[in-house]
Amino acid sequence: MKNTAWIIYSALLGIYALLGIVSAFSTNTSILPAFISGAFTLIYLAGLYGYTSKKMIWTRSGWRFLFWLNIASLSLRSIILFTKPTAEALIDLVVTFILSIPMLYALYQYSSPESRLWEETNHSKQVFLLSHLLGSSNEICTSMINTTPAGDEKITVSVKLESNEYVVKISKEINDELKSFTNSLPSLESAARFLEQNTPIRASDFARNA
Numbered sequence: 628m629k630n631t632a633w634i635i636y637s638a639l640l641g642i643y644a645l646l647g648i649v650s651a652f653s654t655n656t657s658i659l660p661a662f663i664s665g666a667f668t669l670i671y672l673a674g675l676y677g678y679t680s681k682k683m684i685w686t687r688s689g690w691r692f693l694f695w696l697n698i699a700s701l702s703l704r705s706i707i708l709f710t711k712p713t714a715e716a717l718i719d720l721v722v723t724f725i726l727s728i729p730m731l732y733a734l735y736q737y738s739s740p741e742s743r744l745w746e747e748t749n750h751s752k753q754v755f756l757l758s759h760l761l762g763s764s765n766e767i768c769t770s771m772i773n774t775t776p777a778g779d780e781k782i783t784v785s786v787k788l789e790s791n792e793y794v795v796k797i798s799k800e801i802n803d804e805l806k807s808f809t810n811s812l813p814s815l816e817s818a819a820r821f822l823e824q825n826t827p828i829r830a831s832d833f834a835r836n837a
Contacts, residue, residue: 633729636729644665647661670693673685675734675737677690677737690734757833758815767787767833768784769783782799793813793818795809
């Protein structure tokens with residue numbers, strides 16, 4: 628039911644944008660602004676699709692920027708209306724405000740730092756890349772220097788498949804002090820999560836050393 632409501636809303640938004648373009652052509656005025664508005668509507672609909680389908684499209688920060696851009700656009704239109712108030716412009720602004728509210732809500736939620744969508748999608752990519760790397764080698768290894776307040780820390784990580792378990796070994800060396808620990812995990816998903824929680828190293832770092 629909820630998805631159906633979003634589909635109906637998307638259709639209404641698309642029709643409203645199309646009517647704006649048709650109206651601009653029929654009156655032979657404001658054609659460029661109508662096309663720009665229509666283009667932004669398509670972009671916003673892409674963000675709405677990402678939000679409703681729980682798919683990562685573009686970047687979280689990009690959608691947050693477009694959220695604020697939409698707010699700024701509505702504010703600017705309101706200011707212009709007050710300088711040249713007309714009944715037609717007022718009706719258009721009210722309709723635009725009403726149609727914008729669901730979109731603003733979706734974009735805000737989609738780009739929220741509290742949304743787990745972006746983290747989970749990125750995690751899935753990490754798992755896929757690790758699976759690809761371990762498909763050609765039973766063990767992968769990488770290291771990096773991580774700058775901390777206490778000094779430069781050298782982190783070395785290895786992941787290998789052993790007896791149907793993924794063995795992750797992490798070594799951290801700082802100021803000639805070495806600490807290491809090993810954990811055996813039942814799945815590649817849990818191994819990737821273990822790396823994310825304990826090191827700044829990601830699957831792409833292993834790929835560079837492959």
